[in-house]
Amino acid sequence: MSPRRREVLEFFAGGGMARIGLGRGWRCTFANDVDKGKCAAYRENFGDAHLVERDVARLSSADLPGRADLAWASFPCQDLSLAGGRRGMEMGGAGARSSMFWAFWFLVEILAEEGRAPKTLCVENVLGLATSNQGRDFNALCTALGRSGWYWDAHAVDAAGFVPQSRPRLFIIAWRGAEPPAALAPQADDADAAPTHPALARAIERLDPEAAAARRPLRLPAPPGTNQTLGDLLEDAPTGVKWKTKAEVNRLLSLMTPRQRARVEEARAAAQRGGQRRAGGVYRRTRKDKAGVSVQRAEVRFDVAGCLRTPAGGSSRLTLLIAEPDGSLRARLLSAREAARLMGLPDSYKLPKAYTAGYKIAGDGVAAPVVRHLAQHLIEPLCAEIDRVEAAQADRAAE
Incomplete structure (x- = not known):
């Protein structure tokens, strides 16, 4: 008999990149998003059986099936990023989009009251979550976890360890009902563990005692690295873009x-x-010159691509600058398919036909290989430990 596939609830699902990253050992039993274009792409790739096209604030626990192994929440990042001015995630405040975390959290608390709390949570966002509102947003989130009986840990992971794109993101892993297994405990002399990002380390140091008490540090191996280059992912005949x-x-x-x-x-x-x-x-940015005057600059990287952005986030699309063997230089925008490849999506993933819609699906998502890394090394071992503890409790109750 094959092992049971674990179940995930995918909030703020976008194009379904979290479920792709989790892999074949998981099945998605619920997904939601409010963006019509993203929901259309989700249906095209995964069907309509479990997708609810509705604002998370308009969901109820009755919309959520059973008890999941994982609830994944990549909530909107615009109000936590530089492009969004880091307005923060205070409910009802200027950061209206990023405050949607609290609507998600309300559902998690209701599920807990019903005895159906997911075994684990993963909350994903930009690193700005650690510093927005002088760290108050991160502290409030971690405090909410601790008050409701959740253990947690946080990790900053850059997609550049898997694909040729610099895309650092913050992942908060939370779970209930069991201390982490010994195999997940950090080791003082562990050279293979991923280092803690300085901004995240400072945010953790500044936590209130209540939030800090619920933290259980977990060992996450460093990303494996990649031999791919940006040039390896380019299409020979890109669609939707023109050469400059x-x-x-x-x-x-x-x-x-x-x-x-x-x-x-x-x-x-x-x-x-x-x-x-x-x-x-290449990205275009506004910089100060020596006289303090704002000027437009173009900045290029040939090791990895810069973090994909979309116009909705207030930034430009990525421009490719290609040096050919004959010494010539050519330039064009990154295609939607190339953007999807930079997110670790297979070419079998069906993108919208419109260029902007396809690019948005990729630029607003989570890198699939990073999800697999977190699932393999943290989420799945935590679920297994919770299963072990709950089975032992059931055995004792039956005696």
Whole structure:
């Protein structure tokens, strides 16, 4: 008999990247989102049987089936990011979108009252969650967990450890009913464990005693790294994007500082030496010059792509700058399929036909390989320990 597949509730599901990352050992029994385009993409890939297209604040516990092993919540990040001015997640305040965490948390508390609390939770957002409102948002979230009997730990994981995209994100793992197994305990001399991000370490140090008392540090191995480059993920015949003219490429180069231009020349020389194209990701940013005047700059990276962003988040799409073996430079926007590849999605994933809709699905999601890493090393061992403890309790009750 094959082992039982674990069950997940996927809140703020977007295009379903969390369920893809969890893998074949999991099945999604409930998903919700309020964005019509994302829900359409979700249905196209996974069907409509368990998707509820409704604001999480308008859900009730009756909408949620059974008792899940995991509730995943990638709640909106706009009010916690730099693009959103880090307004925060106070309910009813300026951070209206990111405050949707509290609507999710209300449902979790109701499930607990009904004896159906998920065995584990994973709350995902930008690293700004650790610092928004001078750390008050992170403290409030962790305090809420502790007051309701949940243990928790937090980890910052960068997708660059799995795919060629710099995408650091904060993951808060919570669980009830069992101390973590000994195998998850951090070791003082463990060189293979992922280091704690400095911003997260400071946020944890500043927690109120009630929040800190519920924390149980967990050992998460460092990401395995990737041999892929941005160039490896590019389409030979991209759809929905056009190559920039030579004048537009020169304009992009003119926005770079001498240091940035040197990176371009190094990539061009490497492409000529190796006979293979080198691809870099370019973002336009507003910077202060030496006189303190705001000017537009173009900044490029040839090691990994910068974090994918969408216009909805207040930022531009990623521009590719490609150094060809013949010494030429070409530029265009990243295609929607290339964006999906940077999120670890398989090419079998069905993207919307419209370019902007497809790019948004990828840019607003969670990197699937990061989800698998967390599931393998933290979530699944915690679920197994909770199962063991509950089975022992049932045996004692039956004696």
